[in-house]
Amino acid sequence: MNDTCNSYKINRKRKIKLVIYQLTLLFGFLGLWETLAHFKIIDEFVFSSPSAIYRIFIQYFNANQIFNNIWISVYETILGIIIGSIGGILFASILWYSEILTNILRPFLNVLNALPKTALAPIMIIWAGAGVRGIVLVAVSILIVITILSTYSYFSNVEEDKIKMLLSFGATKKQIFTKLIFPSNIGNLATVVKINIGMSWIGVIIGELLVSKAGIGYLIMYGGQIFKLDLVMMGVFILGVCAFLMYVIVDKLEKVIIKKRGEKK
Amino acid sequence: MKVLEFDHVDMDFCSKNKQLKVLDDISFSVEEGEILAITGPSGAGKSTILNLISHLLLPSRGNVSVNGNIGYMFQKDHLFEWKTIYKNILLGLEIQNNVTEENLQAVDRMLKLYGLADFRDNHPKELSGGMRQRVALIRTLAVNPAILLLDEPFASLDYQTKLNVSEDIYKIIRNENKTTIIVSHDISEAIAFADRVMILSERPARIKEIIDIRIDAPTPIKKRQIKVFQVYFEHIWGVLNSE
Numbered sequence: 001m002n003d004t005c006n007s008y009k010i011n012r013k014r015k016i017k018l019v020i021y022q023l024t025l026l027f028g029f030l031g032l033w034e035t036l037a038h039f040k041i042i043d044e045f046v047f048s049s050p051s052a053i054y055r056i057f058i059q060y061f062n063a064n065q066i067f068n069n070i071w072i073s074v075y076e077t078i079l080g081i082i083i084g085s086i087g088g089i090l091f092a093s094i095l096w097y098s099e100i101l102t103n104i105l106r107p108f109l110n111v112l113n114a115l116p117k118t119a120l121a122p123i124m125i126i127w128a129g130a131g132v133r134g135i136v137l138v139a140v141s142i143l144i145v146i147t148i149l150s151t152y153s154y155f156s157n158v159e160e161d162k163i164k165m166l167l168s169f170g171a172t173k174k175q176i177f178t179k180l181i182f183p184s185n186i187g188n189l190a191t192v193v194k195i196n197i198g199m200s201w202i203g204v205i206i207g208e209l210l211v212s213k214a215g216i217g218y219l220i221m222y223g224g225q226i227f228k229l230d231l232v233m234m235g236v237f238i239l240g241v242c243a244f245l246m247y248v249i250v251d252k253l254e255k256v257i258i259k260k261r262g263e264k265k
Numbered sequence: 266m267k268v269l270e271f272d273h274v275d276m277d278f279c280s281k282n283k284q285l286k287v288l289d290d291i292s293f294s295v296e297e298g299e300i301l302a303i304t305g306p307s308g309a310g311k312s313t314i315l316n317l318i319s320h321l322l323l324p325s326r327g328n329v330s331v332n333g334n335i336g337y338m339f340q341k342d343h344l345f346e347w348k349t350i351y352k353n354i355l356l357g358l359e360i361q362n363n364v365t366e367e368n369l370q371a372v373d374r375m376l377k378l379y380g381l382a383d384f385r386d387n388h389p390k391e392l393s394g395g396m397r398q399r400v401a402l403i404r405t406l407a408v409n410p411a412i413l414l415l416d417e418p419f420a421s422l423d424y425q426t427k428l429n430v431s432e433d434i435y436k437i438i439r440n441e442n443k444t445t446i447i448v449s450h451d452i453s454e455a456i457a458f459a460d461r462v463m464i465l466s467e468r469p470a471r472i473k474e475i476i477d478i479r480i481d482a483p484t485p486i487k488k489r490q491i492k493v494f495q496v497y498f499e500h501i502w503g504v505l506n507s508e
Contacts, residue, residue: 164337166356168337171360175360179360184347186347261347
């Protein structure tokens with residue numbers, strides 16, 4: 001009993017240490033940046049500085065122009081993640097089910113995966129319309145193909161003998177999927193969704209750079225056009241914080257699911 | 266009553282336009298409640314025989330008749346980590362859409378009898394290797410198979426665990442009076458476990474000999490301690506290595 005308590009304490013200590021290191025790194029970087037800008041070693045007009053970013057943040061905050069921009073981007077990103085992940089996983093399930101379809105579609109999927117979706121973003125926005133629909137389409141197009149490919153590879157890598165065990169009970173293909181293939185890959189699917197967070201953000205920002213009238217991408221583009229680098233950097237920072245928070249939420253969700261299924265104690 | 270019969274069975278496989286003969290004129294039968302061990306050099310076709318029994322393959326010539334359904338137990342327990350022990354055991358019944366009051370009672374009886382009742386709501390991770398193997402056996406027995414096929418069931422365990430698990434599994438099989446075919450490359454395991462040992466030759470596999478094992482002891486570990494055990498071992502060793 002004593003032993004487990006001790007190891008818990010040590011673990012906790014190690015975690016706190018880790019966070020301290022991470023915060024030191026972050027604030028060290030910001031401090032260095034601020035100092036270099038302060039002593040004019042780097043040009044604040046081109047490189048901006050943490051204090052300038054903070055000032056413009058307050059200015060936008062007081063003008064009530066932060067949260068509506070964040071909200072629209074977050075909304076588009078979440079839509080992209082949900083549509084792309086669910087669509088991709090569904091498609092991968094169909095591929096797992098039908099070997100013929102997989103063999104027919106394999107070269108097309110590989111080509112689609114290699115295509116520069118970002119270069120096609122303007123066309124997609126023309127197809128789906130400028131606005132949320134176009135932007136979400138760009139996000140989905142960036143993440144769906146890789147979601148299909150990686151999910152399919154997870155599905156088809158399930159241990160052959162486990163399938164044989166189910167077959168020895170006379171399981172149908174559908175039962176193999178619902179009893180084994182899907183539930184055994186919950187952890188992997190969570191990883192896919194985590195990766196999709198970043199991809200969806202890329203799609204949304206590209207879409208917003210092209211057409212939008214609001215959103216973090218819009219702030220970044222607007223800042224670039226009027227050569228206000230503080231605004232660009234503020235957009236990048238907000239982006240980082242949002243992506244980080246989403247990652248944390250999915251990560252916690254995953255842990256809750258794993259705990260509920262009793263895989264870890 | 267004969268539960269299983271092989272009648273002059275040949276099995277050929279095709280590889281790169283070449284015909285490969287794997288089984289050559291295999292004939293044997295298994296009586297109800299009997300335990301038959303199949304042993305032989307690796308690659309001889311032991312698994313092919315199991316696949317023929319479970320109808321995953323059809324014989325090239327000859328006839329395989331099986332009287333009743335089959336339960337398969339593998340080298341690994343293949344328990345699903347995300348399901349509780351109880352849910353794991355119900356897997357076969359769920360697949361066969363056969364979760365009846367009667368079958369659930371049978372499962373409860375086995376859980377109690379074989380020392381797993383206290384673990385029914387635990388997850389496989391929390392069980393020892395031996396207990397996991399017992400769970401896997403009960404999962405197979407839950408669908409009430411007429412014949413139990415054990416494919417190298419203890420091969421992945423360390424020696425001491427292997428003896429203990431083999432003892433456990435043997436007791437359960439005898440207690441449930443299950444007709445069993447066990448494939449093992451381990452001669453002493455075959456002698457300790459089975460009523461008869463069938464020795465196969467190198468490929469193409471023929472039956473070299475089927476030996477009745479008569480050791481007057483109740484369980485595998487006890488059998489290993491009786492002198493005649495060594496006699497059987499030497500005999501089978503001789504047959505395996507003879508041309």
